[in-house]
Amino acid sequence: MKRENVPRIAWGLTGSGHFLRESLEVAGTLPDVDLYLTKAAAEVLNMYGYDMRELRRRFRIFRDNTASAAPVGLFYHGHYHTVVVAPATSNTVAKCVWGISDTLVTNIFAQAGKCRIPSVVFACDTEPEVTTESPSEWVTLYPRRVDLENVDKLKQFENVTVASTLDELRSAVEQRMACLNASSS
Ligand SMILES: Cc1cc2nc3c(=O)[nH]c(=O)nc-3n(C[C@H](O)[C@H](O)[C@H](O)COP(=O)(O)O)c2cc1C
Known part of the structure; x- marks a missing residue:
């Protein structure tokens, strides 16, 4: 499972049911991933x-x-080449935007910024209406203006790629891996 001395991906998981399974599936396709969980x-x-x-x-x-x-x-100590936060709750996105680091995931996001490590954030509340699977049923939610505005603010951060769909998450991660492979060959 763990290859010694190879820089890894720090993958932040937050308390979002939306795209939880799909995000874990993407993480599972990649080598050298550590999961960082919020409570x-x-x-x-x-x-x-x-x-x-x-x-x-x-x-x-x-x-x-x-x-x-x-x-x-x-x-x-150069342990990580990339931070991915997927899926990101609106709570975690808000904290990231406003520079709050009081959970494990908001801390890895902040440290990535301070260490100039690229980040990918899969923000799930990106549409005015979202249909999502709760543990027991499908539900429709209406992200608030503040949730949508925070996603837009996060897009302005340097060294941060915001994915709004699963395809964008896959593509951002693939691009990051291709970039790393190109620089190591
Ligand atoms: C079953 C379940 C599913 C949830 N799904 C979401 C979600 O999809 N998006 C979201 O923003 N919050 C969701 N929440 C609420 C978050 O877990 C809650 O806001 C929590 O405080 C987020 O903390 P974190 O950002 O530190 O992980 C869900 C909560 C539960 C119990």
């Missing part, structure tokens, strides 16, 4: 029937159980 992500994963032990067979997993986001120390 809400750990709960929501459980609600959608994911088994943490099973996920640990595929990924190294960091849980949000320190006030200082202790694992971010890894960012100072």
Whole structure:
């Protein structure tokens, strides 16, 4: 599972049911991925029937159980070449936009910025109307203006690619991997 001394992807999972399964499927196609979970992500994963032990067979997993986001120390030692936050709740997007880092995922996003590591954020609340699968049924939600405006603000950040659809997430990650492969050959 873990190749030593190879820079990895730090993949932030937040408490979004929307595109949770699809985002994990994309993460599962990539080599050398570590999952960073918010507390809400750990709960929501459980609600959608994911088994943490099973996920640990595929990924190294960091849980949000320190006030200082202790694992971010890894960012100072070239451990990661890319941060992906997918799926990103509107809560996490808002915090990222306003420079708040008080969860493991908002901390890895902030550290990526400070260490000039490129980030990809898959913001799920990007349309005025969203149909999503809750643990028990399909529901329609109406993201607020503030949610949509925060996504637009995040698009202005340097070194950050915002994906608004699953295809855009796949394509942003593929482009990042191609860029890394080109620079290492
Ligand atoms: C089953 C379930 C599904 C959820 N799905 C979403 C979602 O798709 N988008 C969202 O913004 N919040 C969603 N939430 C709410 C977030 O989990 C909540 O706002 C949480 O505080 C986000 O914390 P985080 O951004 O630190 O992960 C969901 C909550 C539950 C219980």
